[in-house]
Amino acid sequence: MTWETVIGLETHVELATKTKIFCSCTTAFGGDPNTHCCPVCTGMPGTLPVLNKRVLEFAVKAGLALNCSITRYTKFDRKNYFYPDLPKAYQISQLYLPICRDGRVDIGGKTVRIHELHMEEDAGKLVHDPWIDQTRADYNRCGVPLIEIVTEPDFRTAEEVIAYLEKLKETLQYLGVSDCKMQEGSLRCDVNLSVRPAGSGELGTRTEMKNLSSFKAIARAIAYEANRQIELITEGKRVVQETRRWDENKDATYAMRSKENAQDYRYFPEPDIPPVRLSEEYLDALRAALPELAGAKRARYQADYSLPEYDCQMITSDPALAAFFEDTVALGAPPKQAANWIMGQVLAALSARAMEPKAMPLTPPTLARLIALVGEGRLNRNTAVKVFEAVFDSDGDVDAYVREHGLEQISDASLVEDVVTRVLASNPKSVADFRAGKDKAFGFLVGQVMRELKGKADPRAVNERLRARLAGEGPAPSRGGPRE
Amino acid sequence: MKITTELVDYISELSRLSLPEEEKAAMTAQLERIVGYMDVLNRLDTAGVEPMSHVFPLVNVLREDEVIPSQDRAELLAGAPAPDPEAFLVPRAVE
Numbered sequence: 090m091t092w093e094t095v096i097g098l099e100t101h102v103e104l105a106t107k108t109k110i111f112c113s114c115t116t117a118f119g120g121d122p123n124t125h126c127c128p129v130c131t132g133m134p135g136t137l138p139v140l141n142k143r144v145l146e147f148a149v150k151a152g153l154a155l156n157c158s159i160t161r162y163t164k165f166d167r168k169n170y171f172y173p174d175l176p177k178a179y180q181i182s183q184l185y186l187p188i189c190r191d192g193r194v195d196i197g198g199k200t201v202r203i204h205e206l207h208m209e210e211d212a213g214k215l216v217h218d219p220w221i222d223q224t225r226a227d228y229n230r231c232g233v234p235l236i237e238i239v240t241e242p243d244f245r246t247a248e249e250v251i252a253y254l255e256k257l258k259e260t261l262q263y264l265g266v267s268d269c270k271m272q273e274g275s276l277r278c279d280v281n282l283s284v285r286p287a288g289s290g291e292l293g294t295r296t297e298m299k300n301l302s303s304f305k306a307i308a309r310a311i312a313y314e315a316n317r318q319i320e321l322i323t324e325g326k327r328v329v330q331e332t333r334r335w336d337e338n339k340d341a342t343y344a345m346r347s348k349e350n351a352q353d354y355r356y357f358p359e360p361d362i363p364p365v366r367l368s369e370e371y372l373d374a375l376r377a378a379l380p381e382l383a384g385a386k387r388a389r390y391q392a393d394y395s396l397p398e399y400d401c402q403m404i405t406s407d408p409a410l411a412a413f414f415e416d417t418v419a420l421g422a423p424p425k426q427a428a429n430w431i432m433g434q435v436l437a438a439l440s441a442r443a444m445e446p447k448a449m450p451l452t453p454p455t456l457a458r459l460i461a462l463v464g465e466g467r468l469n470r471n472t473a474v475k476v477f478e479a480v481f482d483s484d485g486d487v488d489a490y491v492r493e494h495g496l497e498q499i500s501d502a503s504l505v506e507d508v509v510t511r512v513l514a515s516n517p518k519s520v521a522d523f524r525a526g527k528d529k530a531f532g533f534l535v536g537q538v539m540r541e542l543k544g545k546a547d548p549r550a551v552n553e554r555l556r557a558r559l560a561g562e563g564p565a566p567s568r569g570g571p572r573e
Numbered sequence: 574m575k576i577t578t579e580l581v582d583y584i585s586e587l588s589r590l591s592l593p594e595e596e597k598a599a600m601t602a603q604l605e606r607i608v609g610y611m612d613v614l615n616r617l618d619t620a621g622v623e624p625m626s627h628v629f630p631l632v633n634v635l636r637e638d639e640v641i642p643s644q645d646r647a648e649l650l651a652g653a654p655a656p657d658p659e660a661f662l663v664p665r666a667v668e
């Protein structure tokens with residue numbers, strides 16, 4: 090029998106606000122345990138949560154970019170459960186009137202429907218201490234704002250899931266609402282999965298998988314869990330609806346015991362937070378302020394700059410990189426050359442330093458100047474790469490560096506001619522070899538000329554003059570005059 | 574709505590309350606009376622009435638996204654039942 094896998098996703102995204110959702114503690118990642126806490130986020134009695142304005146703004150922006158309809162009158166609800174990662178014994182979330190509903194995301198020819206997007210608070214971190222057999226609760230992360238984005242069960246393969254997550258990540262990063270760092274837990278994904286005979290219209294019993302901390306883990310967990318369910322059904326057993334945890338080391342999922350009765354969350358309206366009413370003016374202003382997203386940028390780069398699709402993809406993979414490219418082009422750099430530098434040297438330099446594009450010290454004017462010097466024939470490409478490396482970390486002055494190190498390309502044609510004459514005269518054997526048909530000898534002669542000129546000549550000019558002279562042409566005449 | 578002993582057991586488990594047997598009967602009767610009052614309310618025709626979640630006519634109570642220094646950790650932990658200089662200690666909760 091052929092089986093079909095049906096997958097829906099619940100993605101939690103930490104918003105890039107400065108403060109928590111209901112109090113003014115910092116959201117900075119890490120920190121000593123319980124140093125980013127106050128009576129509100131540790132659930133002390135008598136405290137009053139107050140909604141962060143920016144959380145609302147970010148949630149609406151995300152909803153608009155994901156083509157959702159925005160709820161004009163939205164409220165918060167209490168989700169009750171006893172687990173010490175939530176000191177209040179409830180999470181403030183949204184059930185009845187979530188801020189956004191009915192969105193869609195297009196992934197390469199397929200549309201994934203968004204069921205809803207809601208705001209909620211993150212929980213704290215629990216670390217078990219085996220020495221004292223007790224669990225330490227750190228509430229630094231407790232109250233960090235999240236949006237949870239729930240899709241319909243529209244995925245059929247792990248590839249579709251990853252394409253969606255990549256699109257989601259890219260969109261949220263462009264909006265500036267989240268950094269979406271999976272390794273820091275700012276983008277977390279729960280996978281709901283069931284299997285059914287291909288062609289069946291009914292959904293099978295699903296399981297929910299947690300603890301998926303990378304795209305790779307997601308792909309492997311999907312393959313494992315689909316197989317496990319198919320085997321169960323094939324053996325005549327039943328799939329149990331449960332929450333399972335992915336174990337990265339064992340490459341397997343296992344049922345979590347702690348959540349047996351937890352499905353009964355006894356939601357009720359959060360009495361401490363008044364409802365939020367959104368005006369048309371507010372929504373219009375946010376809509377007008379939405380930045381150009383990656384997809385639109387790619388289309389524009391292809392249309393306006395005739396850049397290959399691959400280049401567009403690479404450059405728009407990060408909003409800071411795309412902005413760097415656009416600024417460099419705006420300063421006069423030819424788009425294809427700017428793209429080549431960014432995809433080559435810039436990405437290599439960032440990766441060597443394990444640096445995010447937005448932290449890059451090099452600025453567009455510096456790269457634009459470097460590209461201009463190459464374009465004018467004043468730096469050859471190899472030297473320019475060396476200059477790039479030298480100025481990258483300090484965003485140094487390209488012209489000053491070239492001047493101080495005497496790197497400017499030799500544009501004096503007669504000087505090149507003199508060296509060619511000298512090299513030909515002192516290497517009669519190579520000249521003879523070349524004439525006898527040994528092409529390798531030509532490369533050697535070019536190398537000798539370049540060495541004499543300390544690598545500062547235009548290799549094309551050296552090639553051209555050597556070929557001409559070896560073909561029997563005399564030295565170019567006019568000393569000091571322009572080449573050709 | 575009929576409140577059964579099983580329902581009382583279930584609710585007490587969700588609330589992490591352990592009720593002595595003799596209290597369960599009293600609790601069952603009291604819950605029945607409370608929920609019974611809801612039945613009285615349910616007799617009202619509320620079609621077309623927007624559910625009220627809040628008593629006061631307040632909307633959009635928001636704050637600016639500006640950091641205020643957090644509470645001193647020692648002060649924050651001072652009321653915790655189990656002593657630890659860095660964290661709240663709770664019974665084993667991690668699988």
